[in-house]
Amino acid sequence: GGGGARRGAGESKLExxxxxVRRRIEALEQKLAELEKRRGENRRARQRAGTPVVSLVGYTNVGKSSLLNALCGSDALEADMLFATLDPTARKLTxxxxxxxxxxxxxxxVSRLPHKLVEAFKSTLEEAAYSDVIVKVADAADDEREAQLEVTDQVLAELGCGDIPQITVYNKCDKAGAVxxxxxxxxxxxxxxxGLDALLQKLDEALADRVRAVKMLLPYDKLSLAEAMRSRGSVTVEDYRENGVWFEGFVKSTDLHLYLPYLEK
Structure with missing residues (x-):
């Protein structure tokens, strides 16, 4: 009888x-669905704003988060561990x-990503498919860097990113062993x-058709047009004059038609 009681107790504990575990899985699936919905909303908002998107992709631990911090001065999570960045981190970069x-x-x-993990990371990987430029990052001191880039290329191909401009970067070139x-x-x-300046210049070249340098005088009743310049381009000079405001800076090529009547002759 005692043995049967022990088996019953064990079966209850197992059940x-x-x-x-089932409740935990369901809770995580619900959280993942909420995160995916929010990412979709953020992505659509970026598309409506017309802001170009640059995605940093690559094998785990190649320094993508560190590179993002160095470029943007942000505080994205840095960690030398598998899947440190489970949720894409977006930062403004000029x-x-x-x-x-x-x-x-x-x-x-990660090569040969287990099938059960594919769905969990699918929405984060899909960010690359909505990019204007993809920066593929590899570890310059890792002997497996070329194999890792092949894995990256395979994943990008599966996501349909073949037509998106891509820039390959070998990061951590200061490490011992970098060849x-x-x-x-x-x-x-x-x-x-x-190399950060060179990378920024490469990004500018890849997006050269997206921006135009302009000089113009906007009448005071047309100052609402400056908002698109500030949010999707940049303003380097803003001078209030008698007949309007003089602007120098950059506008998106798709916005250029808004300013044609006011451009410097």
Missing amino acids: YDRRH LPSGLNVIAVDTVGF PFQPGVLLTSARTGR
Whole structure:
């Protein structure tokens, strides 16, 4: 009888643990659905605003979050651990041309990702598919860097990102063991700042058709037009004059038609 009692107690405990796990899974699935909905709303808001999006993608632990911090001066999570960035982190980044973009840090890729984890990370990986430029980041000191870039390329291909401009960056070039590369290879170090200017310039080149430098005098009754310039481009000079406000800066190419009557002749 005692043995049967013990088995019954054990079975009850096992069933309790199973129910607890099922409840936990359901709660996580609900939270994931809420996160995916919010990301979708944020993505649609960025698309309506017309702000270009730059996604940092790559294998886990290549320094994407550190690179984002160095570029944007932000406080995105940095951690030397698997899947440190479970939720994409977006930050405003102003390029040398003055164009404002959104830089997005995505979850690190892993080769042979277990099937049960694919759905959990799908919505974070999909951020890359909605980008205007993809920055593929590799660890310059990792012997597996080329294999990791192949994994990144495979995932991007599965997401349908083949037509999106891509820039390959070898980060952590200041680490011991980083091997020399051929001229033209983009090397960066989030720690020392090496190569960051070159990366920003590359982004400007990739988005060159998205922005135009302008000088114009906006009449006071047309100052509402300046909002698009401030939010989707940038203002470098703003001078109040008798007949209006003189602006110098950058506007999106798709907004240029708004300012044609007021541009400097």
